[in-house]
Amino acid sequence: MGSFRLLEILAGFRAIISFLIIIVTWQSIASLGLVPEKYFPSILAIAAGFRDMMMSGELVSAELRTISRALIGVASASMLGIGLAVLGDLFPSFRRGFAPIAALVQPIPPAALVPMAVFMLGLGPKLYAFIVILVTVWPPYFNGVAALASVSDVQIRTGQMLGLSRWQILRQIKLPAAMPEIFAGIRYASSISLIAVVVAEMLAGHDGLGFLLIRKAFAIRIPEVYALMFVCAVNGLIMNTIVNGLRWKFAGWQSRMTGQAA
Amino acid sequence: MSILRSRQGYSALVLPVVLLLAWQVLAWRASTPLFPGPWQVAVSIWRLYPQIVGQIGYTLMRAAAGFFVAAIVMVPLGILLGRLKAVGSVLEPILDMLATLPPPAVVPIVMLFAGTGDAAKIAVIAYAAGIPLIMNTYEASKTLHPMATLVARSLRLRRLETMVFIDLPASLPMIATGVRLAVASALLVSVTAEMLLATNGIGVFLQRQQENFQIANGLAAIAFISMVGLIVNDLVQRLERRLLFWHYRSTETQNDR
Numbered sequence: 117m118g119s120f121r122l123l124e125i126l127a128g129f130r131a132i133i134s135f136l137i138i139i140v141t142w143q144s145i146a147s148l149g150l151v152p153e154k155y156f157p158s159i160l161a162i163a164a165g166f167r168d169m170m171m172s173g174e175l176v177s178a179e180l181r182t183i184s185r186a187l188i189g190v191a192s193a194s195m196l197g198i199g200l201a202v203l204g205d206l207f208p209s210f211r212r213g214f215a216p217i218a219a220l221v222q223p224i225p226p227a228a229l230v231p232m233a234v235f236m237l238g239l240g241p242k243l244y245a246f247i248v249i250l251v252t253v254w255p256p257y258f259n260g261v262a263a264l265a266s267v268s269d270v271q272i273r274t275g276q277m278l279g280l281s282r283w284q285i286l287r288q289i290k291l292p293a294a295m296p297e298i299f300a301g302i303r304y305a306s307s308i309s310l311i312a313v314v315v316a317e318m319l320a321g322h323d324g325l326g327f328l329l330i331r332k333a334f335a336i337r338i339p340e341v342y343a344l345m346f347v348c349a350v351n352g353l354i355m356n357t358i359v360n361g362l363r364w365k366f367a368g369w370q371s372r373m374t375g376q377a378a
Numbered sequence: 379m380s381i382l383r384s385r386q387g388y389s390a391l392v393l394p395v396v397l398l399l400a401w402q403v404l405a406w407r408a409s410t411p412l413f414p415g416p417w418q419v420a421v422s423i424w425r426l427y428p429q430i431v432g433q434i435g436y437t438l439m440r441a442a443a444g445f446f447v448a449a450i451v452m453v454p455l456g457i458l459l460g461r462l463k464a465v466g467s468v469l470e471p472i473l474d475m476l477a478t479l480p481p482p483a484v485v486p487i488v489m490l491f492a493g494t495g496d497a498a499k500i501a502v503i504a505y506a507a508g509i510p511l512i513m514n515t516y517e518a519s520k521t522l523h524p525m526a527t528l529v530a531r532s533l534r535l536r537r538l539e540t541m542v543f544i545d546l547p548a549s550l551p552m553i554a555t556g557v558r559l560a561v562a563s564a565l566l567v568s569v570t571a572e573m574l575l576a577t578n579g580i581g582v583f584l585q586r587q588q589e590n591f592q593i594a595n596g597l598a599a600i601a602f603i604s605m606v607g608l609i610v611n612d613l614v615q616r617l618e619r620r621l622l623f624w625h626y627r628s629t630e631t632q633n634d635r
């Protein structure tokens with residue numbers, strides 16, 4: 117355990133080192149004037165832009181909107197995906213009927229949905245929920261179906277031998293066994309959800325980080341644009357942390373059994 | 379046996395048909411052009427398909443250009459980073475961070491440097507396709523079997539030769555996964571980029587339909603996008619199976635044992 121800690125600390129340092137390298141390279145490019153300063157502001161200017169947006173409160177409210185939309189969308193998409201996967205596992209004919217629908221809906225880009233959905237759903241939370249769910253439900257669903265189908269026969273037979281009902285086998289044996297794979301799907305879904313929300317906000321043009329990005333870009337407030345991109349990247353890290361925490365709760369048995377860190 | 383199979387075929391059709399009918403009924407009850415049913419969409423497809431196919435052609439060309447730019451830059455870079463461990467491990471967190479940045483968020487910056495022409499759109503697509511490519515290539519060449527390196531050394535290959543003849547082929551199966559993700563995201567992002575940086579392409583077509591309140595036409599375009607996405611993704615998978623037959627053959631025989 118001790119050596120493991122040390123590695124973790126070193127890994128943390130590595131991130132800091134590479135972060136410092138970015139800042140130094142960025143700053144030297146900016147101050148050498150290789151790129152017009154208007155387009156490539158210094159770190160200080162970006163930090164100032166960040167501070168201005170924090171002070172005016174627009175960043176905080178946009179950030180809260182964006183991340184809550186993504187979180188609500190992913191949470192409901194995961195629940196729906198798992199539910200559909202369970203349905204597909206109980207009724208194979210449902211799975212077969214759902215397959216062509218999934219194959220056709222999956223490749224639709226979120227951007228293409230926005231203009232049409234605005235008319236039907238307005239600019240409120242319904243729009244974002246619809247778009248995020250339609251885009252992110254597939255990874256948990258597909259992984260769930262595959263994982264539920266591949267639960268080992270021995271485990272199911274053991275459950276039957278213990279006199280568990282079909283429902284109990286599903287809840288106590290199959291779902292926990294499928295959770296690690298489902299969470300791999302949710303992890304992927306969470307990264308697409310942020311993309312979908314930002315795209316939708318850019319196109320719907322009402323509020324949120326995506327809207328703020330477009331508005332600052334058209335107002336040629338370049339330092340603010342870079343600061344917002346940084347916030348977008350940090351959002352990805354936040355989502356990852358939340359999903360990893362949940363995975364530890366619901367699928368932690370796997371990491372504990374195989375002895376690997378999450 | 380054949381009866382059983384045809385019955386299974388029917389049951390697979392039931393759900394889509396029921397959904398289409400439900401949609402049609404809802405559309406009838408709403409009876410507004412803002413909520414068209416599948417029938418109106420089919421009519422739009424019939425009326426507009428030459429135009430839609432033409433616009434999708436532009437979109438696909440741009441997606442392909444972006445993808446190839448990304449592949450030419452990112453695959454060699456990924457192998458290089460995997461080989462030069464020190465550089466790779468320092469740059470890895472940067473890659474992780476870029477991977478969490480949604481591709482549309484780079485649009486405003488690209489707009490500054492490249493305007494709103496084809497170059498800008500191709501740059502955004504290349505960024506979106508490049509991230510999965512470099513992540514997978516880097517991961518593959520980093521975790522290469524140590525034996526491969528030893529073989530390279532005993533053959534007295536130079537560094538560049540090792541990268542071309544050993545690292546690249548050995549990383550191909552994982553690069554293929556990256557290619558699959560990259561193609562999918564190139565298609566997604568090309569539509570988005572067109573909507574934000576408008577000139578032509580299916581994204582612009584969609585927006586024009588929205589501005590004219592022609593929802594059925596828009597849904598017709600979406601149907602085409604989804605068909606094209608389905609076909610392209612399927613082609614990529616087939617191509618991967620054909621080109622990497624040696625990889626699949628070896629994993630299959632391993633499973634047989």
